[in-house]
Structure formats: structure tokens, C-alpha cells
Amino acid sequence: xxxxxxxxxxxxxxxxxxxxxxxxxxxxxxxxxxxxxxxxxxxxxxxxxxxxxxxxxxxxxxxxxxxxxxxxxxxxxxxxxxxxxxxxxxxxxxxxxxxxxxxxxxxxxxxxxxxx
Amino acid sequence: xxxxxxxxxxxxxxxxxxxxxxxxxxxxxxxxxxxxxxxxxxxxxxxxxxxxxxxxxxxxxxxxxxxxxxxxxxxxxxxxxxxxxxxxxxxxxxxxxxxxxxxxxxxxxxxxx
Numbered sequence: 226x227x228x229x230x231x232x233x234x235x236x237x238x239x240x241x242x243x244x245x246x247x248x249x250x251x252x253x254x255x256x257x258x259x260x261x262x263x264x265x266x267x268x269x270x271x272x273x274x275x276x277x278x279x280x281x282x283x284x285x286x287x288x289x290x291x292x293x294x295x296x297x298x299x300x301x302x303x304x305x306x307x308x309x310x311x312x313x314x315x316x317x318x319x320x321x322x323x324x325x326x327x328x329x330x331x332x333x334x335x336x337x338x339x340x341x
Numbered sequence: 342x343x344x345x346x347x348x349x350x351x352x353x354x355x356x357x358x359x360x361x362x363x364x365x366x367x368x369x370x371x372x373x374x375x376x377x378x379x380x381x382x383x384x385x386x387x388x389x390x391x392x393x394x395x396x397x398x399x400x401x402x403x404x405x406x407x408x409x410x411x412x413x414x415x416x417x418x419x420x421x422x423x424x425x426x427x428x429x430x431x432x433x434x435x436x437x438x439x440x441x442x443x444x445x446x447x448x449x450x451x452x453x454x
Contacts (some may be wrong), residue, residue, distance in 0.1 A: 233367075258440075265446065267430070267447060268385070270441055273440055273441070276352055281440075281441075316385070320440075329387060330387070339384075
């Protein structure tokens, strides 16, 4: 009955470094989403997986950002050559899978990324 | 263009003072409207999903309602632990993005004892 988990909870890195953020979705959920949230704003969509494939990566800001979900469960968001503007809270959510009615997304606690 | 606007941006209430938060939306066919609660430093916590105009859902001191243009989150006799930011999001029926949530900026609710 565990919810969505994310690791690490906090990540501090230096400009130019590479980081990986991990998301473990609710068991059995086929859909997985990554969002980015800045202070005082709603979450900003980054990428959506249905199973193992990235169904929509249109929200990724540039080619420094990449995400994978090789076995259709755990996902990793990868950021290369980090910039100070990448500092934000990165949220992961999962849902049972799209259907006729709106599919409720359940969120993890987030990873706070700080780029110095 | 799909859009969500929440008001007010912030709301301060005394404990026990009931009020309502507003979420106005425009979307090309509504698949669902979602309310979440977010505490500082945490991810959004799911509260309600509403699918069609006229629908209502309740949970403890919270009640969510939906019309064709807006949703209200009514808070009855709130307690200090209800203090949080309340986020509203909609999901539309556009074929190429019917899974995406369009978010409002949230209402920061503060309940004073």
C-alpha cells in the first residue's frame, strides 16, 4: 500500500554537474509523470510515460533533460550540465492508466534540487 | 487554450470561520477536475476528482462542487491543521494531451487559532 516514493529528497550540486532523480510509482500503475515546481506555482509538466515508453516528452525544457523507465516501473530523470535555473522541486506522479474518465494522479514527496 | 485560474491567491481565516476557494477553468471538453492539498516541502496530496457539472464530493470539513465553468472548495469550520496551499487542476479531452493536467497557481489558506 505504499505511495509514490522519490529519492533523494534533497540534492545539492554544482553548476555543470550531472544528476539523477529516482521515482518509484505505486505498484500496478502504468502511467508515470514528471513535473517541476517553482515556489508559488503549480506543477509544470515535463514528461509522461505509459508503460516503458515516453508517450509525451514535450515538456522537457531542452536536451539536457532525459528520463527513462526501462521496466515500466521505476523511472529516472537525468539532468546533464546542470544550470542554476534548474533549481526547483521535481515531482513524480503515477496513475492507474488513462481511461474514459479523468485518471487521478498520485504524487510523491518530491526532490528538491539546488544547483549552486 | 486550456486555462485554470484560482482565487483568492491567499486567504486568512479564524478557526471556525467557513469560506470557499474558487477555481475557474476553460478546457476543450472536461475529463476531470482535481483538487489537491500541498503542505510546505511536500508533494500535492489528492483530495477530490469531479467529472461532470452538478457533482459534489465531501471529505471531513471539505466539500467540492463543480459547474461548467468553475469549481468551489468549501471549507466548513476550519481548523489550524487545514492550513495549506490548495491546488486545482483540469484534464481535457484533446486527443493529443488528454492525460495532461492544467494547473492553477493555488490558494494559500491560513487558519489562525
